[in-house]
Amino acid sequence: MDFFDPVLNGFGVVLDPQNLLYCLMGVVIGMLIGVLPGLGPAATIAILLPLTYGIDPVTAIIMLAGIFYGAQYGGTITSVLLRLPGEASSVVTVFDGYVLAKQGKAGTALGIAAIGSFIGGTVAIIGLTFLAPLVASFALDFGPPEYTALALVGILLVATISGGTKIKALIAAAVGLLLATVGRDVFTGAERFTFGNLSLADGIDFVPIAMGLFGIGEILYNLEERHRAVSAPAKVANVWPSRADLRKSSGAIGRGSVLGFFLGILPGGGATISSMVSYAVEKKRAKDPSRFGKGAVEGVAGPETANNAAATSSFIPLLTLGIPANATMAIIFGALLIHGITPGPQLISEDPELFWGVVNSMYIGNILLLILSIPLVGLFVKILRVRAAILAPITALITILGAYTIRNSMFDVLLVVLFGALGYLMKKFGFEPGPLVLAFVLGELLESNLRRSLLVLEGDVSGFLTRPISATLLVIFVLVAVGPMIKSALARRQHDTTRVNADS
Amino acid sequence: MKRNHDFEAESTGTDVPGVPDLTPEGLAAEWAADSPPPSGSTANLAASLVAAGLGVAGMVIAVGLGLGTPGEPRPGTWPFIISLIIAVLALAQLVVGRRGGVDGERFSPLSRMAAFGFVTLLAMVWLMPVIGFEIPALLLCFVWMKFLGGETWRSATLYSVLVVAAFYAIFILGLGTSIPHLF
Numbered sequence A: 001m002d003f004f005d006p007v008l009n010g011f012g013v014v015l016d017p018q019n020l021l022y023c024l025m026g027v028v029i030g031m032l033i034g035v036l037p038g039l040g041p042a043a044t045i046a047i048l049l050p051l052t053y054g055i056d057p058v059t060a061i062i063m064l065a066g067i068f069y070g071a072q073y074g075g076t077i078t079s080v081l082l083r084l085p086g087e088a089s090s091v092v093t094v095f096d097g098y099v100l101a102k103q104g105k106a107g108t109a110l111g112i113a114a115i116g117s118f119i120g121g122t123v124a125i126i127g128l129t130f131l132a133p134l135v136a137s138f139a140l141d142f143g144p145p146e147y148t149a150l151a152l153v154g155i156l157l158v159a160t161i162s163g164g165t166k167i168k169a170l171i172a173a174a175v176g177l178l179l180a181t182v183g184r185d186v187f188t189g190a191e192r193f194t195f196g197n198l199s200l201a202d203g204i205d206f207v208p209i210a211m212g213l214f215g216i217g218e219i220l221y222n223l224e225e226r227h228r229a230v231s232a233p234a235k236v237a238n239v240w241p242s243r244a245d246l247r248k249s250s251g252a253i254g255r256g257s258v259l260g261f262f263l264g265i266l267p268g269g270g271a272t273i274s275s276m277v278s279y280a281v282e283k284k285r286a287k288d289p290s291r292f293g294k295g296a297v298e299g300v301a302g303p304e305t306a307n308n309a310a311a312t313s314s315f316i317p318l319l320t321l322g323i324p325a326n327a328t329m330a331i332i333f334g335a336l337l338i339h340g341i342t343p344g345p346q347l348i349s350e351d352p353e354l355f356w357g358v359v360n361s362m363y364i365g366n367i368l369l370l371i372l373s374i375p376l377v378g379l380f381v382k383i384l385r386v387r388a389a390i391l392a393p394i395t396a397l398i399t400i401l402g403a404y405t406i407r408n409s410m411f412d413v414l415l416v417v418l419f420g421a422l423g424y425l426m427k428k429f430g431f432e433p434g435p436l437v438l439a440f441v442l443g444e445l446l447e448s449n450l451r452r453s454l455l456v457l458e459g460d461v462s463g464f465l466t467r468p469i470s471a472t473l474l475v476i477f478v479l480v481a482v483g484p485m486i487k488s489a490l491a492r493r494q495h496d497t498t499r500v501n502a503d504s
Numbered sequence B: 001m002k003r004n005h006d007f008e009a010e011s012t013g014t015d016v017p018g019v020p021d022l023t024p025e026g027l028a029a030e031w032a033a034d035s036p037p038p039s040g041s042t043a044n045l046a047a048s049l050v051a052a053g054l055g056v057a058g059m060v061i062a063v064g065l066g067l068g069t070p071g072e073p074r075p076g077t078w079p080f081i082i083s084l085i086i087a088v089l090a091l092a093q094l095v096v097g098r099r100g101g102v103d104g105e106r107f108s109p110l111s112r113m114a115a116f117g118f119v120t121l122l123a124m125v126w127l128m129p130v131i132g133f134e135i136p137a138l139l140l141c142f143v144w145m146k147f148l149g150g151e152t153w154r155s156a157t158l159y160s161v162l163v164v165a166a167f168y169a170i171f172i173l174g175l176g177t178s179i180p181h182l183f
Helices: A004-014 A017-034 A041-052 A057-082 A088-102 A106-139 A144-161 A166-180 A206-228 A243-265 A270-285 A298-313 A315-321 A327-338 A346-350 A352-385 A388-407 A410-429 A433-456 A468-503 B002-010 B024-034 B040-065 B077-096 B111-131 B134-148 B153-174
Strands: none
Touching (some): A004 A352, A041 A206, A057 A327, A057 A352, A088 A270, A088 A298, A106 A298, A106 A315, A106 A352, A144 A166, A144 A468, A166 A433, A206 A327, A243 A270, A243 A298, A243 A315, A388 A410
16 A cells, blocks of 8 residues: 555644644634634735744644635635625625524534535545645656746636736736746846845745735725624524534535535636535525525535535645645745745655645644534634724734744835735725735746746747647637637627617 | 515514525625725726836836847846736726726725725834834724724723733733834
């Protein structure tokens, strides 16, 4: 059983009491911050990044896995109790979850979401355990041209799938790439865009950008939007779903797990799409579709299972190809880089203990989430009842002081605040921060691989098209980039002709 | 609206009056009605011009770094390509979004709160290395609670003191971090 040896060793790493404790802390703190209205998983993980500093890499990653699952579930809690989804992938949960809460069955909704998330997550981790080594072995032959093409496709997909105007998302991504060039050029040592500032010579760190854009940006935005506050229910009882509810949901959970796993592997918004598809599937399969939107348990169980399965399987492209599939994965990617781990095809073979430690910590994170979420629901309801006016400065202080502790640098804190203003303005002007952060993380990889490929190909750009994998990826790139434009042009022409016909 | 009727009959919680039909379509419509109007054509013009300006500035600096050739890339090659992309996309957005579009959010009188929050955060960054984090943090909490959050004088004072004491206990006494502090 050669294959399973490293997997089992990975469990040994995770079950170390100290690692377990950090994972537990990660889940609890992730849930506590994730439950704050307006802070989605990406913001939560960004704000909590400083926590993982100064601990040993494996432990830090295990804690991150805990924070990740806790933050995901935190978004579910606000969807159900306040009708405020933490991120796009839990929007559908609101449809039936909030109605259940209004009917006094918030506990059922939260309980079934926790169980579904657990099962979906676990199925996805098992799938990941088998699929990741395959993908990684395939990607081992990738050279600089393949990586260049892969990074380009990854950035483009995230930019086009994110909400809002595509051109604006692409501008944001390009700005992210430009920010990544600030500092000393790795090849020649020339200083770029530093304007003589010593602090900028080493480049801009990823953490202040993520903490600023997602953390402070959201906090500033919420200062303005707070008047729309909604009140949480006073008490949530009966968190454990009844047997009838479980029976009703079991099919939805099963289908959601498989659906989420496969959709999550695709780059872009796998979790969001899978939760929507799952909701549609459950509504279609139901004997009485009119129950949906009026408190159908399956309407919570299916999408919540699917989005957690997808969130988990989106670790596959990250861990095997080194390409984050969405903004949250971009933050995890940045966190791994900080700890000296470069996710990519070599990770499994070169550092199996770490790789399987990361994978297996997801099991533990998931189990801890299930165990903790149910008894802690009461606490979350209490937090949600604390007035936003009091929570806002607390989150701001956590972010500011946390940012300082990373490198004991006030410059980092200043960057966090400035990027916070940028994040706020981007939101007001319709630019998504997600593509910017993702492109920033991939920026150095993209530039160095592009330059390396140009050296390998001796400046012959057509060389990208003679290598089968990079050629395929570039064809996909062009299709994704140009496809929607042609489609909308065609649609417009059709629209025009129908209008002309109608006029005449 | 028969559906609405059914829902109200079933629901037990009536603390939020006028909860509408929560079908996906209904909810989406309600969210759309709730959200502020899109930022509009002036904002699009401004944002596109800022982005285009960034692109042009990037190109100018990149030329200064040396453009090189595909066979022999120099430090300026890659920044030039990206800056060019930014400038081109920004000009495209300028044209595509000239009538406003549906994205973004218009500034409202409440946007002053966000601006005020930003200024107080900057003040905190400026004061922290000078007099430690306690007094700036206390002021930040108080100002955000009282003036941005509309808490009463009493609760704003009480909670600010409690919050700063808790942060002191966690970051200074508990974790022993080197955050600049007065006491």
